[in-house]
Amino acid sequence: MHSNNPNTYIEQLLNNKPFTALSPMEKQAVLMQMTQQEYESLFLLTQKTQSHFRTEKELIPRPQTKASLHALLAKQKKRTHWFAKLEQVFSYQIPLYQPAIAALLLILVAYTLTPLSISKPKPHIVYITPTNDSTFSIVPVEDVDPVVVEKAEQYVERVQEKEDKSNPLRVITDSNLFALNVPDADSSQPIGRTLFEDSILAKFLIEAQ
Amino acid sequence: MPLIQNGNTRAFDEIYTRYSSKMLRYFHKMLNKDENKAQDFLQDLFVKIIEKAHLYDPKKRFSTWLYTLAANMCKNEYRRNAVRGSQVQLDGTPDLTAETYDCLKALDMQSFNIQLPNAINQLTEKHKTVFLLRYQQELSIKEIALILDCSEGTVKSRIFYALKKLAIRLQAFNPIQ
Numbered sequence: 001m002h003s004n005n006p007n008t009y010i011e012q013l014l015n016n017k018p019f020t021a022l023s024p025m026e027k028q029a030v031l032m033q034m035t036q037q038e039y040e041s042l043f044l045l046t047q048k049t050q051s052h053f054r055t056e057k058e059l060i061p062r063p064q065t066k067a068s069l070h071a072l073l074a075k076q077k078k079r080t081h082w083f084a085k086l087e088q089v090f091s092y093q094i095p096l097y098q099p100a101i102a103a104l105l106l107i108l109v110a111y112t113l114t115p116l117s118i119s120k121p122k123p124h125i126v127y128i129t130p131t132n133d134s135t136f137s138i139v140p141v142e143d144v145d146p147v148v149v150e151k152a153e154q155y156v157e158r159v160q161e162k163e164d165k166s167n168p169l170r171v172i173t174d175s176n177l178f179a180l181n182v183p184d185a186d187s188s189q190p191i192g193r194t195l196f197e198d199s200i201l202a203k204f205l206i207e208a209q
Numbered sequence: 210m211p212l213i214q215n216g217n218t219r220a221f222d223e224i225y226t227r228y229s230s231k232m233l234r235y236f237h238k239m240l241n242k243d244e245n246k247a248q249d250f251l252q253d254l255f256v257k258i259i260e261k262a263h264l265y266d267p268k269k270r271f272s273t274w275l276y277t278l279a280a281n282m283c284k285n286e287y288r289r290n291a292v293r294g295s296q297v298q299l300d301g302t303p304d305l306t307a308e309t310y311d312c313l314k315a316l317d318m319q320s321f322n323i324q325l326p327n328a329i330n331q332l333t334e335k336h337k338t339v340f341l342l343r344y345q346q347e348l349s350i351k352e353i354a355l356i357l358d359c360s361e362g363t364v365k366s367r368i369f370y371a372l373k374k375l376a377i378r379l380q381a382f383n384p385i386q
Contacts, residue, residue: 011365014372038376045376046344052322053345059233059244065252066225070218072259077216088263 214262287334328378336371
């Protein structure tokens with residue numbers, strides 16, 4: 001009979017029993033919360049309040065209220081059926097977690113049903129065969145007509161330095177003092193000795209000895 | 210309710226006859242004995258019943274739904290008043306302290322009937338609602354809990370505190386003290 005909150009228990013007693021009619025256990029429970037005098041005053045108030053509301057004068061609704069409500073009801077009747085149904089659908093309330101779960105399942109199903117090939121398209125491999133002429137052909141792996149693409153030509157303009165022939169004599173400076181026998185960098189003659197020439201020289205020296 | 214939804218006048222009349230007077234009394238007490246406002250609220254309540262009939266859950270009792278709508282309307286009115294900063298009107302009646310009414314201790318039920326509504330008006334909206342639903346509308350604790358969407362313990366507790374506050378305000382009518 002006891003609830004967690006003692007006030008809730010006392011509320012029940014106040015509606016039914018005066019203090020003198022309480023059992024010893026009930027009295028003990030009441031006295032833990034209030035004095036006997038307090039209980040009796042609350043009990044009296046409860047009884048008086050109940051009596052007040054029972055003898056309260058009756059209030060009568062305005063007659064025009066009912067008339068206007070009847071008019072509204074008639075208007076409601078005229079409403080098209082589909083509109084009422086539509087309104088019903090939109091006002092239908094469901095817990096928030098339900099559409100959330102539905103959306104999650106939809107995403108999951110869509111993800112599992114979609115093949116990976118669709119999501120990642122296969123690259124189209126094209127092998128290019130090098131040729132000597134100015135064009136080369138692209139041979140695709142599948143049986144596709146070769147596509148001939150014109151090779152882009154590269155034009156390199158060489159700018160030749162004009163040889164200064166006005167003064168055939170070299171000016172000897174500190175930087176080229178020891179390089180008088182070194183041919184010019186732009187000379188067509190090879191610089192130094194080859195291995196073959198070295199071997200001939202070695203053979204000659206050995207035979208001379 | 211499906212009949213009302215389809216515009217059935219007889220079904221509506223049945224509900225109106227059964228509940229209109231009760232609800233008017235409830236609004237009258239909740240709205241500080243303002244009868245015009247109570248009449249307006251009654252009309253608004255039944256307009257809601259007609260227009261929102263599809264929101265009624267047939268698994269629940271109709272009276273529970275009706276009182277829930279009524280209690281929410283009063284709650285909104287209290288909130289609006291709070292925003293406007295208006296005070297609860299008390300008919301200019303002073304607080305009923307023991308001193309003021311010392312000479313009236315022996316007054317009969319008639320005097321109590323005059324002062325009780327004023328004392329109820331001084332309760333907070335939550336306490337007033339549970340108190341009126343319990344003692345004026347004579348609803349069960351369980352039904353009040355469903356209407357206010359709270360536990361039965363909370364309802365009992367609120368009733369108890371409302372009684373205690375009323376006892377303090379109306380102690381002049383208590384011959385025990």
